[in-house]
Amino acid sequence: xxxGLVLEGSYPYVSGGVSSWTQTLLExxxxxxxxxxxxxxxxxxxxxxxxxxxxxxxxxTHLYLNEPGQRGKGRMKLNSEEEEKLSDWLMLKSPNRQALxxxxxxxxxxxxxxxxxxxxxxxxxxxxxxMNGGSFIDYxxxxxxxxxxxxxxxxxxxxxxDLVHSISTGYAxxxxxxxxETQGIPFILTEHGIYSREREEExxxxxxxxxxxxxxxVRFFHHLSREAYNAADEIITxxxxxxxxxxxxxxxxxxxxxxANGIADRHIRPVIEPVEHDVFQIGAIVRVVPIKxxxxxxxxxxxxQERNRLFKLTIMGPLDEDExxxxxxxxxxxxxxLTDYVELVGKxxxxxxxxxxxxxxxxxxxxxxxxAILEGMAAGIPWVATDVGACSELLYGRTDDPFGPxxxxxPPVHPEAIADKVEWMMDYPRERMRxxxxxxxxxxxxxxxxxxxxxYKAIYEARREQYGGHxx
Amino acid sequence: MAGIGFKLQKLFQEDYYSSRLKAYTFSGLVTSGPWLxxxxxxxxxxxxxxxxxxxxxxxRTIFMLSVSYAFIFSQIVFSFQQLVVTxxxxxxxxxxxxxxxxxVFTGMLKVTMLAAVIMYSIFWMISxxxxxxxxxxxxxxxxxxxxxxxxxxxxxxxxxxxxAYSFLLGGFIxxxxxxxxxxxxxxxxxxxxxxxxTAGMIVTLFGLFFAMLRTFPLxxxxxxxxxxxxxxxxxxxxxxxxxxxxxxxxxxxxxxxGEGRMVVADSFVxxxxxxxxxxxxxxxxxxxxxxxxxxxxxxFYERYRTFYGLINYGGALHQIDKAKQTMxxxxxxxxxxxxxxxxxxxxxxxxxxxxxxxxxxxxxxVGQIFRMTTxxxxxxxxxxxxxxxxxxxEDRRGALLVNLSFFTFNALFxxxxxxxxxxxxxxxxxxxxxxxFFIAGLRLIYFMGKVDYYVFASSNRRKLGTERFSxxxxxxxxxxxx
Numbered sequence: 001x002x003x004g005l006v007l008e009g010s011y012p013y014v015s016g017g018v019s020s021w022t023q024t025l026l027e028x029x030x031x032x033x034x035x036x037x038x039x040x041x042x043x044x045x046x047x048x049x050x051x052x053x054x055x056x057x058x059x060x061t062h063l064y065l066n067e068p069g070q071r072g073k074g075r076m077k078l079n080s081e082e083e084e085k086l087s088d089w090l091m092l093k094s095p096n097r098q099a100l101x102x103x104x105x106x107x108x109x110x111x112x113x114x115x116x117x118x119x120x121x122x123x124x125x126x127x128x129x130x131m132n133g134g135s136f137i138d139y140x141x142x143x144x145x146x147x148x149x150x151x152x153x154x155x156x157x158x159x160x161x162d163l164v165h166s167i168s169t170g171y172a173x174x175x176x177x178x179x180x181e182t183q184g185i186p187f188i189l190t191e192h193g194i195y196s197r198e199r200e201e202e203x204x205x206x207x208x209x210x211x212x213x214x215x216x217x218v219r220f221f222h223h224l225s226r227e228a229y230n231a232a233d234e235i236i237t238x239x240x241x242x243x244x245x246x247x248x249x250x251x252x253x254x255x256x257x258x259x260a261n262g263i264a265d266r267h268i269r270p271v272i273e274p275v276e277h278d279v280f281q282i283g284a285i286v287r288v289v290p291i292k293x294x295x296x297x298x299x300x301x302x303x304x305q306e307r308n309r310l311f312k313l314t315i316m317g318p319l320d321e322d323e324x325x326x327x328x329x330x331x332x333x334x335x336x337x338l339t340d341y342v343e344l345v346g347k348x349x350x351x352x353x354x355x356x357x358x359x360x361x362x363x364x365x366x367x368x369x370x371x372a373i374l375e376g377m378a379a380g381i382p383w384v385a386t387d388v389g390a391c392s393e394l395l396y397g398r399t400d401d402p403f404g405p406x407x408x409x410x411p412p413v414h415p416e417a418i419a420d421k422v423e424w425m426m427d428y429p430r431e432r433m434r435x436x437x438x439x440x441x442x443x444x445x446x447x448x449x450x451x452x453x454x455x456y457k458a459i460y461e462a463r464r465e466q467y468g469g470h471x472x
Numbered sequence: 473m474a475g476i477g478f479k480l481q482k483l484f485q486e487d488y489y490s491s492r493l494k495a496y497t498f499s500g501l502v503t504s505g506p507w508l509x510x511x512x513x514x515x516x517x518x519x520x521x522x523x524x525x526x527x528x529x530x531x532r533t534i535f536m537l538s539v540s541y542a543f544i545f546s547q548i549v550f551s552f553q554q555l556v557v558t559x560x561x562x563x564x565x566x567x568x569x570x571x572x573x574x575x576v577f578t579g580m581l582k583v584t585m586l587a588a589v590i591m592y593s594i595f596w597m598i599s600x601x602x603x604x605x606x607x608x609x610x611x612x613x614x615x616x617x618x619x620x621x622x623x624x625x626x627x628x629x630x631x632x633x634x635x636a637y638s639f640l641l642g643g644f645i646x647x648x649x650x651x652x653x654x655x656x657x658x659x660x661x662x663x664x665x666x667x668x669x670t671a672g673m674i675v676t677l678f679g680l681f682f683a684m685l686r687t688f689p690l691x692x693x694x695x696x697x698x699x700x701x702x703x704x705x706x707x708x709x710x711x712x713x714x715x716x717x718x719x720x721x722x723x724x725x726x727x728x729x730g731e732g733r734m735v736v737a738d739s740f741v742x743x744x745x746x747x748x749x750x751x752x753x754x755x756x757x758x759x760x761x762x763x764x765x766x767x768x769x770x771x772f773y774e775r776y777r778t779f780y781g782l783i784n785y786g787g788a789l790h791q792i793d794k795a796k797q798t799m800x801x802x803x804x805x806x807x808x809x810x811x812x813x814x815x816x817x818x819x820x821x822x823x824x825x826x827x828x829x830x831x832x833x834x835x836x837x838v839g840q841i842f843r844m845t846t847x848x849x850x851x852x853x854x855x856x857x858x859x860x861x862x863x864x865x866e867d868r869r870g871a872l873l874v875n876l877s878f879f880t881f882n883a884l885f886x887x888x889x890x891x892x893x894x895x896x897x898x899x900x901x902x903x904x905x906x907x908x909f910f911i912a913g914l915r916l917i918y919f920m921g922k923v924d925y926y927v928f929a930s931s932n933r934r935k936l937g938t939e940r941f942s943x944x945x946x947x948x949x950x951x952x953x954x
Binding site: 134140 | 784788
């Protein structure tokens with residue numbers, strides 16, 4: 001079985017959560033052949049790769065958003081039915097896979113498309129419909145820049161596969177929908193972060209998109225997500241909260257499903273006897289970047305120090321991803337007089353360090369389903385983490401969970417709350433131990449890597465059967 | 473042409489009779505000035521020649537045909553480069569690269585002179601006229617060729633007064649020269665008349681040349697042939713220019729081989745009836761020459777600028793729509809007005825043809841042909857106006873279509889009707905120009921309906937085609953222009 005894995009702006013050129021997840025998936029299914037379909041803004045070279053492709057990867061197909069697609073010749077000739085379908089799609093009215101088919105196979109080139117009367121009529125209609133009083137030429141160019149990447153991506157050659165698996169909605173989901181439409185294959189969607197929400201935040205914060213055009217850009221990305229939700233056979237996400245977002249955006253709930261990340265059995269430790277440290281040992285497994293909000297963590301440490309608690313906070317994680325931010329954190333530690341309390345140790349092998357900690361800390365302002373929490377839980381260490389992403393679900397368990405809490409959830413950007421909970425953990429070692437044990441049990445029950453692999457394998461098999469087996 | 477609008481607008485805003493008169497005179501002079509002056513000069517000289525009892529008919533004819541041939545064939549040479557270079561120079565002005573214009577002038581001049589020399593050497597080999605006469609005629613031919621080239625650049629720089637004064641002065645000296653010769657010489661010859669006329673044209677040449685030096689103070693000759701790449705970019709402009717000029721003369725060329733054909737001095741073929749009729753017919757469309765400038769370059773141009781301004785500088789859609797409507801309405805009204813005014817003049821000329829024939833003293837056949845060619849001239853004037861408008865809107869495809877049918881139908885109908893003899897002369901010209909006039913009108917109506925779409929879509933149209941002329945230009949640059 002050959003699976004097309006569609007990835008947007010990540011694997012194998014950008015490291016991060018999605019990429020390491022992908023690497024794990026590839027490595028854990030050596031008997032399945034994968035073709036990577038990597039969507040990137042501009043051209044990439046082989047030496048830009050951040051990962052070593054496993055043996056079972058047949059190759060990487062590149063789709064570039066900002067490079068010209070294959071140029072066909074001739075003018076655009078669509079019949080009225082095709083025009084109507086495409087029109088609906090361009091106006092962001094309703095998801096419609098056939099529209100993608102028309103874009104990919106009936107439009108000879110983006111040049112012909114943007115020079116067509118059909119395109120012109122649609123821009124005018126949309127402008128009128130959207131009440132716009134602003135510059136029409138700017139609006140026209142916005143339409144071009146909105147649909148240019150769509151045409152470019154769909155006009156580049158795509159591999160033939162038995163099943164397509166997209167790791168986000170957006171352009172990746174669009175490509176997968178198109179492949180399903182044109183190749184008649186099943187389409188599995190896994191969404192880590194909620195794509196349309198992430199784009200929405202970016203757009204609202206961006207200064208380069210004029211304010212009147214922001215709503216349309218937001219709608220456009222929601223439209224792409226709905227398109228993917230509509231086309232996908234299965235919509236998988238990592239945890240309940242994201243599943244709810246997907247439903248809210250338009251994913252039919254009967255298609256949605258949660259498959260959490262997993263921890264390899266070798267990392268799930270047997271029960272360790274509690275060791276009393278002279279100094280309370282706190283660990284943080286984070287990349288030193290703003291989204292992890294290390295400053296709040298350092299403020300929390302300052303409060304503990306002011307309360308005369310003895311502790312050592314060890315922050316493990318690369319310092320070179322945002323050097324400016326790392327330097328700011330270092331300065332903050334110095335100026336707060338915390339050099340004896342807080343240490344940035346850089347990138348280390350987390351598994352070696354884990355057994356030395358009494359407590360782990362996470363103060364992110366945004367997360368998906370952090371692997372760090374699972375790793376800590378697997379090692380039997382309790383957590384204090386912010387209420388983002390799946391943290392609460394991991395530490396407190398889902399509704400039917402029998403194991404009890406594995407730590408505390410605090411609101412984001414709240415140093416005082418962090419200090420309070422850490423202090424509580426210092427004062428109640430017995431409960432702390434139980435929290436650690438609860439976490440480990442939960443991981444053993446629900447978050448094992450083998451479960452993750454088995455479930456994906458089962459889905460691949462079932463869908464392949466349903467669509468008529470091997471073809472490639 | 474577009475630039476003249478502002479100046480004229482100012483003149484027309486003061487709505488006094490005197491300034492309005494000034495404006496018409498001015499616009500007439502500045503745009504169709506040279507054409508008008510040349511026609512008037514030729515007309516006057518022809519009339520003067522009639523007043524010379526000593527001048528034999530043959531000498532007179534040789535002189536008249538020499539001048540006509542020089543004008544016709546220099547126009548054909550000019551037509552190859554006219555629109556393409558105009559476009560190139562306009563773009564240089566738009567990109568504020570005025571300093572790069574002078575090399576284009578010298579480059580175009582070299583190409584023009586080369587073509588003119590080649591063309592004239594054919595005539596030189598065929599014609600048995602004596603050496604001195606051929607030499608003077610050569611000087612005249614080259615002079616007129618150079619005049620067209622400088623005329624193009626000075627128009628592009630909007631230095632209209634210089635053009636008008638140069639042509640006026642040159643024309644005056646040409647007429648004066650011929651007049652003096654007729655008085656002084658007891659037995660004037662065609663050579664003397666031609667020398668007098670050539671002297672006048674040389675004065676015009678120098679007038680324009682000094683204007684050129686003043687207009688383009690930065691003069692150097694590097695990369696003179698870079699403009700060749702515009703032949704690759706706008707092959708349609710090249711075709712439009714050539715087809716229009718050939719379309720005008722192709723009927724004459726064909727009829728030169730029909731009934732009434734004459735050959736003078738074994739050098740010049742002509743048809744006294746048809747050529748004379750056509751000459752007078754073209755005088756009847758002087759009103760269009762004047763009115764087009766005023767109607768289109770002022771009232772219409774203002775709306776045209778508003779429309780494009782709204783598109784380019786962020787107008788809302790309803791503003792653009794409204795500007796388009798206003799522009800369309802104004803254009804329609806101006807064209808109707810133009811057609812009506814010219815129509816009245818043409819109708820008058822057609823009805824009075826018999827009277828004129830008696831008055832001027834030409835054969836009755838000329839009057840018959842004149843009625844037809846005057847109708848053709850009317851349609852021809854409208855075709856020119858519509859072509860210019862299509863080019864205003866960047867509808868080069870449409871302009872090409874119009875001029876292709878102009879040339880094709882003119883050649884076809886003239887050829888088909890040629891065997892029917894002199895009674896049918898001019899009919900083919902009239903029919904084909906009328907058909908083409910309708911084609912042009914329909915194309916403009918069609919294009920105006922979608923002009924806003926075309927403005928946006930054209931920015932996406934790919935430039936296809938060869939690099940042939942670009943490469944040739946670079947090669948010439950390397951070898952002859954550093």
